[in-house]
Amino acid sequence: MAEPSTVADPSTMDRGARAIEIRGARYVYPTGNVVALGGVDLNVDHGEIIGIIGQNGSGKTTLTKLFNGLLKPTEGTVVINGVNTAERSVQQMAAHVGYVFQNPNHQLFARTVDDELQFGPRNIGVPEDEIRARVDEAIEFFGLHDVKEEHPYRVSFPIRKLVGIASIYTMRPPILIFDEPSTGQDHNTTKIINDLMRRLRDEGTTVVCVSHDMPLLADVVERVVVMKATEIIADASPREVFADKALMARTNLQAPQSTEIALQTVVGLGGPVALTPQELADDLVGRLSGSAPASSTRKR
Amino acid sequence: MPDPIIRFENVTFSYAGTDEPALHDISLEIMPGEYVAILGLNGAGKTTLGLCVNGVVPTMLAGDLEGSVTVGGLDVADYPVREMAKLVGMVFDNPEFQMSQMSAEEEVALGLENAGTPYEDMKRIIPETLKLVGLEGFESRSPLGLSGGQQQRLAIAAVLAMHPKVLIMDEPTSNLDPIGKQEVFDMAAKLNRENGMTVIVIEHEVEVMARYADRVIVLDHGRIIMNGTPQEIFGRAEELATLGLRVPEAAAIAAILSARGLWKGPVPITTEPAVEAITELLGAKNG
Amino acid sequence: MSMQAALPVALIPGNSIIHRINPITKIVWVVGYIVLAFATQNIIILGVMAVFAFMLAPIAGITRPLLKGMLILVPIGSSLIALQIIAPAVEKPWTPAWELGGFVIYTDGLYYGLVLLGRIVASLIIALVMVMTTHPSDLFTSLAKLKMPYILNFMSSMTLQLIPVFQREFGIIMSAQKSRGMKGSGFAAVLPSFVPVFVGAIERVQQLAISLESRGFGSDGHKTSYRQVRARPLDWIIGVLGFVVLIGLSVISILKGLWNISALITFPGPFVAGLFFVCAAVFVGFLVLIAVFSFKK
Numbered sequence: 005m006a007e008p009s010t011v012a013d014p015s016t017m018d019r020g021a022r023a024i025e026i027r028g029a030r031y032v033y034p035t036g037n038v039v040a041l042g043g044v045d046l047n048v049d050h051g052e053i054i055g056i057i058g059q060n061g062s063g064k065t066t067l068t069k070l071f072n073g074l075l076k077p078t079e080g081t082v083v084i085n086g087v088n089t090a091e092r093s094v095q096q097m098a099a100h101v102g103y104v105f106q107n108p109n110h111q112l113f114a115r116t117v118d119d120e121l122q123f124g125p126r127n128i129g130v131p132e133d134e135i136r137a138r139v140d141e142a143i144e145f146f147g148l149h150d151v152k153e154e155h156p157y158r159v160s161f162p163i164r165k166l167v168g169i170a171s172i173y174t175m176r177p178p179i180l181i182f183d184e185p186s187t188g189q190d191h192n193t194t195k196i197i198n199d200l201m202r203r204l205r206d207e208g209t210t211v212v213c214v215s216h217d218m219p220l221l222a223d224v225v226e227r228v229v230v231m232k233a234t235e236i237i238a239d240a241s242p243r244e245v246f247a248d249k250a251l252m253a254r255t256n257l258q259a260p261q262s263t264e265i266a267l268q269t270v271v272g273l274g275g276p277v278a279l280t281p282q283e284l285a286d287d288l289v290g291r292l293s294g295s296a297p298a299s300s301t302r303k304r
Numbered sequence: 305m306p307d308p309i310i311r312f313e314n315v316t317f318s319y320a321g322t323d324e325p326a327l328h329d330i331s332l333e334i335m336p337g338e339y340v341a342i343l344g345l346n347g348a349g350k351t352t353l354g355l356c357v358n359g360v361v362p363t364m365l366a367g368d369l370e371g372s373v374t375v376g377g378l379d380v381a382d383y384p385v386r387e388m389a390k391l392v393g394m395v396f397d398n399p400e401f402q403m404s405q406m407s408a409e410e411e412v413a414l415g416l417e418n419a420g421t422p423y424e425d426m427k428r429i430i431p432e433t434l435k436l437v438g439l440e441g442f443e444s445r446s447p448l449g450l451s452g453g454q455q456q457r458l459a460i461a462a463v464l465a466m467h468p469k470v471l472i473m474d475e476p477t478s479n480l481d482p483i484g485k486q487e488v489f490d491m492a493a494k495l496n497r498e499n500g501m502t503v504i505v506i507e508h509e510v511e512v513m514a515r516y517a518d519r520v521i522v523l524d525h526g527r528i529i530m531n532g533t534p535q536e537i538f539g540r541a542e543e544l545a546t547l548g549l550r551v552p553e554a555a556a557i558a559a560i561l562s563a564r565g566l567w568k569g570p571v572p573i574t575t576e577p578a579v580e581a582i583t584e585l586l587g588a589k590n591g
Numbered sequence: 592m593s594m595q596a597a598l599p600v601a602l603i604p605g606n607s608i609i610h611r612i613n614p615i616t617k618i619v620w621v622v623g624y625i626v627l628a629f630a631t632q633n634i635i636i637l638g639v640m641a642v643f644a645f646m647l648a649p650i651a652g653i654t655r656p657l658l659k660g661m662l663i664l665v666p667i668g669s670s671l672i673a674l675q676i677i678a679p680a681v682e683k684p685w686t687p688a689w690e691l692g693g694f695v696i697y698t699d700g701l702y703y704g705l706v707l708l709g710r711i712v713a714s715l716i717i718a719l720v721m722v723m724t725t726h727p728s729d730l731f732t733s734l735a736k737l738k739m740p741y742i743l744n745f746m747s748s749m750t751l752q753l754i755p756v757f758q759r760e761f762g763i764i765m766s767a768q769k770s771r772g773m774k775g776s777g778f779a780a781v782l783p784s785f786v787p788v789f790v791g792a793i794e795r796v797q798q799l800a801i802s803l804e805s806r807g808f809g810s811d812g813h814k815t816s817y818r819q820v821r822a823r824p825l826d827w828i829i830g831v832l833g834f835v836v837l838i839g840l841s842v843i844s845i846l847k848g849l850w851n852i853s854a855l856i857t858f859p860g861p862f863v864a865g866l867f868f869v870c871a872a873v874f875v876g877f878l879v880l881i882a883v884f885s886f887k888k
């Protein structure tokens with residue numbers, strides 16, 4: 005695997021104190037005066053990986069579009085990497101923030117998959133040999149070998165979605181936003197997305213991931229922001245959020261099955277609020293074979 | 305025993321211009337009133353299988369079809385899709401692309417108008433169906449101005465209003481939040497139970513399938529690899545893993561414990577039996 | 592949130608007497624208007640038609656949107672009149688009104704130019720009034736009653752609906768490309784966006800065809816309609832009246848050889864010359880405005 009690039013490497017960029025700093029952001033869609041965000045505050049540190057969950061229409065997509073300046077807040081401020089988005093164009097924000105749209109059809113247009121992956125880095129002035137290296141590496145990572153000479157619209161929808169993600173990843177933005185990356189994906193492609201998140205974490209990229217895919221979040225995310233009706237109503241670790249039954253019910257959400265089982269069994273006995281089957285199973289193995297104390301498997 | 309409502313006999317199908325068959329020697333019978341879930345990786349042939357049931361394959365999407373598909377005794381290759389529509393309702397995975405009318409109620413009316421349903425009946429059925437999918441009050445909203453989740457429900461309503469004998473839903477909940485998802489499957493389950501509607505669901509989320517389906521069919525590269533009750537299928541975690549598929553987390557926990565010789569009883573596939581079994585195990589250990 | 596609002600011409604909801612007139616009655620009027628407009632070269636008739644149609648606007652409460660819709664007449668009208676003045680569409684010999692070097696302005700074309708403009712203005716206003724006061728579904732339900740082929744009908748209603756969808760998709764795609772750092776503006780920058788919009792359109796149409804057929808669309812046999820459109824006696828009276836007057840005038844006009852009254856009207860040369868420069872200036876000004884506006888976007 006190639007080394008992370010130096011061009012958009014977060015460490016060489018002039019960074020603000022935080023990756024994302026939002027103060028009192030309100031957003032009202034001009035069509036029909038729909039209030040989509042009602043005064044939101046949010047801080048995300050460099051290198052953090054956060055998930056955003058919430059029921060349909062709660063404002064998740066609107067919030068994330070503030071991060072790269074696609075939408076400018078009606079009130080309040082949005083400061084990304086120390087840059088106030090109100091003062092920059094979307095194009096200028098592109099080197100700071102990568103945005104993966106929910107619908108890949110909205111972002112692909114090149115003649116081949118390979119060209120598609122080159123488009124973003126070329127726009128932000130990455131040297132040609134570096135572009136080639138990144139594209140080749142992404143084709144490998146996302147398993148796009150068979151389709152790299154295909155038209156992006158000739159490949160199946162789930163693969164197209166991976167192409168959409170890859171086309172942003174080759175830009176190596178220090179902040180990366182995903183809007184529901186795993187909807188419509190099967191277990192295999194979800195796993196690729198999962199691996200990507202882990203890799204981004206190792207590379208120190210700040211990641212914001214809007215998703216309903218609880219296992220995906222449970223696996224990689226350190227912090228979950230819960231939205232309901234235009235507001236952020238909770239902001240805590242996945243463990244705390246998923247353990248809060250009232251919160252889950254109130255927001256139309258559901259914890260991973262392992263968490264639900266753990267809550268009804270081992271948690272009462274001092275066991276962990278397990279997020280994955282493995283974690284719960286490990287605890288149970290400890291208890292049933294009567295050796296290790298149950299709580300030793302707790303991660304955080 | 306009644307006759308199967310859907311019967312695939314040695315069906316092999318290749319889309320025009322492709323070499324690899326999308327479906328490979330499929331033989332399958334589905335009984336009236338069954339709730340069947342279809343599982344498989346992207347490209348496994350799930351959508352194609354569904355399209356065979358309402359005859360879009362081979363009448364609208366051309367290709368080379370061997371064998372026969374009969375629904376309610378009719379060979380689908382002999383009837384146009386619009387005729388099969390009286391029997392089979394299909395909800396596709398992209399709701400926005402299924403909307404064609406100026407308002408939600410007209411969207412639901414479209415199928416009824418085509419079937420020649422009298423106005424008086426429509427006046428009753430349309431609000432009833434919109435209510436069933438939780439879209440009361442949205443009657444005159446433009447379908448294209450609805451959220452993804454609402455559009456998905458409307459697409460379902462548009463098909464349900466026609467009271468088909470068979471309902472096929474192809475990844476119908478990809479845009480819905482978890483509870484919205486659950487509501488759609490609950491609704492299908494209710495129609496299945498109360499009206500005896502045969503339901504076929506194509507879905508990736510195995511936890512959901514385990515809860516609702518009578519039968520799970522696993523497709524891989526166009527072939528039926530497994531076909532059985534959720535209990536049977538999800539007990540085979542390792543086999544599914546080699547196909548790139550997973551089992552419900554409840555079953556996964558049992559599988560890990562069972563590999564250590566710590567799990568004896570049946571494999572739970574939903575939350576409640578898992579909780580019961582684990583409680584019992586822990587109780588036995590301590591007591 | 593109304594998606595139709597994105598359309599320049601769309602239903603302006605209301606409950607005025609004009610709104611409540613049966614769509615078929617309105618169709619009769621629109622068709623009658625168009626027939627008469629092309630059956631006559633009498634600018635007095637055309638003028639009266641345009642004024643009458645425009646007077647319906649305040650009754651229906653659609654004056655402002657109507658004026659907005661009529662903006663399109665500015666470039667069409669000014670270029671049409673200017674052209675007719677320098678190159679009349681009537682047989683020579685032409686009467687010069689004013690001359691500068693080799694550049695000649697004639698009076699002959701102006702009458703015909705006004706006829707053309709009158710036809711367009713009268714037909715456009717009445718059509719706009721109809722569209723702005725009739726729910727599209729009612730319109731199409733009525734057309735179906737008139738035995739307009741279902742498919743044709745359906746396609747036109749679909750097209751009407753897809754315009755705002757494409758506008759929206761186009762906006763989304765533009766922003767996606769910007770967020771990948773795409774630079775530049777103007778046509779070259781917009782070009783790549785056409786590919787996804789176009790491909791999306793094809794996919795959408797294919798999927799829609801399958802979805803519609805799966806709901807029995809296109810099947811033979813008896814069809815019913817959910818939208819009920821009633822015809823009251825008043826609708827009949829207005830419809831018949833319109834038909835008699837408009838078609839009657841058309842017949843008379845045709846019998847009179849299109850009723851061309853240009854012989855009765857003479858335009859003074861300086862007036863024609865002045866008009867030419869005004870029209871030309873308006874047209875050029877319009878083009879400049881468009882250019883500036885699209886550049887700013």
Ligand SMILES: Nc1ncnc2c1ncn2[C@@H]1O[C@H](COP(=O)(O)OP(=O)(O)O)[C@@H](O)[C@H]1O
Pocket residue numbers: 033034035036038039040058059060061062063064065066067451592
């Ligand atoms: N382009 C738009 N115009 C008007 N309203 C919108 C638009 N996009 C979203 N909305 C509205 O804003 C609210 C929040 O939407 P969104 O941010 O997309 O929610 P989520 O991503 O959580 O599902 C919803 O009520 C939605 O209907």
Ligand SMILES: Nc1ncnc2c1ncn2[C@@H]1O[C@H](COP(=O)(O)OP(=O)(O)O)[C@@H](O)[C@H]1O
Pocket residue numbers: 160319320322326344345346347348349350351352353365
């Ligand atoms: N319209 C089509 N034309 C040609 N090939 C197709 C078409 N639709 C699907 N296929 C191919 O058929 C195979 C099965 O696809 P599909 O039934 O859509 O699978 P699934 O729904 O399980 O993802 C895939 O290899 C796919 O590329």
Ligand SMILES: [Mg+2]
Pocket residue numbers: 064065066183
């Ligand atoms: Mg969203």
Ligand SMILES: [Mg+2]
Pocket residue numbers: 350351352474
């Ligand atoms: Mg499919």
